[in-house]
Amino acid sequence: MTMTLLKTVSRCVTAIALAGTPGLVSAAESVRIAGFTWPGYGFWHIAIEKGLAPDLDIAYQTIEDPYESFNLxxxxQLDVVSSTAEFTPVGVERGMPVKLVAFGNLSYGTDKIVAGPGIExxxxxxxxxxxxxxxxxAQIYVAMWLEQNGQPYDSVTYRNIIADDAFAAMIGGGVAASEFWEPYGTNTLKALEGASVLAQSKEPFWLKSGVIADGHYMSDALISDRRDVALLTMKAMYDSIGWWKQNPAEGNQIIADGMNMSIADVxxxxxxxxxxxxxxxxxxxFMEAAQFCGSAPGNPPFDQVNGQMTEHWNLVSDWWVKFNLIEKAAAPETGIDCSLHKELYDGGYRG
Structure with missing residues (x-):
C-alpha cells in the first residue's frame, strides 16, 4: 500500500475567489481519497504533483479492496473513493453514507473476456x-455477454478469482475463461497458447451502454457539510484531466510513479x-461526465444519452437483484448525486 501526501502551507486569507466555482474556502482543507492500483485513478497524483489544487491538502491512499475503502x-476516515461504478446500489442497501457523484472513465478495450483453448x-x-x-x-459483463449469445447468465459457475490469481488459474487450466483488465488480458493471451478473446469492451454495444466504467464517490458528509471542499475536489480532478490531455507524457510518468506501475502498463x-x-x-x-449525469446540456460520447447515469443505476441494480447481492432495486437518487456537476456548470466551470 502506498500513500502520497501533499502538505500545503497553511495561510490566512480573507477570501479566496475560485473562478467558476461557487463558495469560499479559507486556508488548505484536508481531503482523504482512496482507490486501488489503476491508471484511471492516477489523476489525483497529477493534482498533487503539479499543485493544481492549492486550496486542498490531498492525501491519496492506495487500497486494493474497494469494500475496505467504502467501509472507511x-x-x-475517508472522503472520496475512486472505484468501479457498480457499487452504489449495494452501498445504499447496506446504509453506507456515500454517493456516486461522477463517471470517471469508460472501458475502451481494456476489459476482455478471455477463453482458454477449445472455447470458442x-x-x-x-x-x-x-x-x-x-x-x-466483471460478473455483470460476463452475465450480459452470455445472455447476448443465447446462454443463461447462470449457465456457468462464477469463481471469485481476479488479477494475478485469475491469470494463474487460466494458465493452469483451473478455469475455462476469465474477465480480465489490462495488463492481465494481454499477458494471458501471450502466455497461453490457443487462448482467444470472446468479447472486449471497445465493441459499440458496451461503449453505448456505459456499463463497464469507473466512478468517483463522495461521502454524504463531504457533499453536505463541506460542500465548498467537495466542489474544489471535483474541480481538482477535472483540472488534472485537462492538464494530462495537454501533457500526456509527463502526466503518464506521474501516474506511473504514483501507482508504482511501469510506464508501459500506464x-x-x-x-x-x-x-x-x-x-x-x-x-x-468535465462536460462529458456532467452530460452523463444530466447536469449539462448535450450528449456524452459513444451514442450515450444525457442523464444516462439513471439508466446505468437501474441496469446494475437489476443484475445485483439477480445475483442476490441486494434484495430490491432502490430509487437512483438514493445513491447518485449529480448536484456538484450542476453547481459547477451553473457557476461557469467547463473543465
Whole structure:
C-alpha cells in the first residue's frame, strides 16, 4: 500500500475567489481519497504533483479492496473513493453514507473476456467455471455477454478469482475463461497458447451502454457539510484531466510513479496522446461526465444519452437483484448525486 501526501502551507486569507466555482474556502482543507492500483485513478497524483489544487491538502491512499475503502468512508476516515461504478446500489442497501457523484472513465478495450483453448463460443462455456470479481463489473459483463449469445447468465459457475490469481488459474487450466483488465488480458493471451478473446469492451454495444466504467464517490458528509471542499475536489480532478490531455507524457510518468506501475502498463491503459482513444480506457472530461449525469446540456460520447447515469443505476441494480447481492432495486437518487456537476456548470466551470 502506498500513500502520497501533499502538505500545503497553511495561510490566512480573507477570501479566496475560485473562478467558476461557487463558495469560499479559507486556508488548505484536508481531503482523504482512496482507490486501488489503476491508471484511471492516477489523476489525483497529477493534482498533487503539479499543485493544481492549492486550496486542498490531498492525501491519496492506495487500497486494493474497494469494500475496505467504502467501509472507511462509513467510519468517517475517508472522503472520496475512486472505484468501479457498480457499487452504489449495494452501498445504499447496506446504509453506507456515500454517493456516486461522477463517471470517471469508460472501458475502451481494456476489459476482455478471455477463453482458454477449445472455447470458442458462449455455448462452449456452459457448465464450466469462469473467473470474475464476484459482486463487481466483471460478473455483470460476463452475465450480459452470455445472455447476448443465447446462454443463461447462470449457465456457468462464477469463481471469485481476479488479477494475478485469475491469470494463474487460466494458465493452469483451473478455469475455462476469465474477465480480465489490462495488463492481465494481454499477458494471458501471450502466455497461453490457443487462448482467444470472446468479447472486449471497445465493441459499440458496451461503449453505448456505459456499463463497464469507473466512478468517483463522495461521502454524504463531504457533499453536505463541506460542500465548498467537495466542489474544489471535483474541480481538482477535472483540472488534472485537462492538464494530462495537454501533457500526456509527463502526466503518464506521474501516474506511473504514483501507482508504482511501469510506464508501459500506464500507456497500455490510458494511451500516450491524451485523447483517451489510443489506449484501453476513455477518460471523461468535465462536460462529458456532467452530460452523463444530466447536469449539462448535450450528449456524452459513444451514442450515450444525457442523464444516462439513471439508466446505468437501474441496469446494475437489476443484475445485483439477480445475483442476490441486494434484495430490491432502490430509487437512483438514493445513491447518485449529480448536484456538484450542476453547481459547477451553473457557476461557469467547463473543465
Amino acid at each position: 468512508v462509513a467510519a468517517g 463460443s458462449a455455448a462452449d462455456l456452459a457448465g464450466k467455471e469462469v473467473a470474475v470479481l464476484e459482486g463487481g463489473l 500507456e497500455l491503459v490510458i494511451g500516450k496522446d491524451g485523447t483517451g482513444l489510443d489506449g484501453g480506457l476513455y477518460v471523461y472530461d
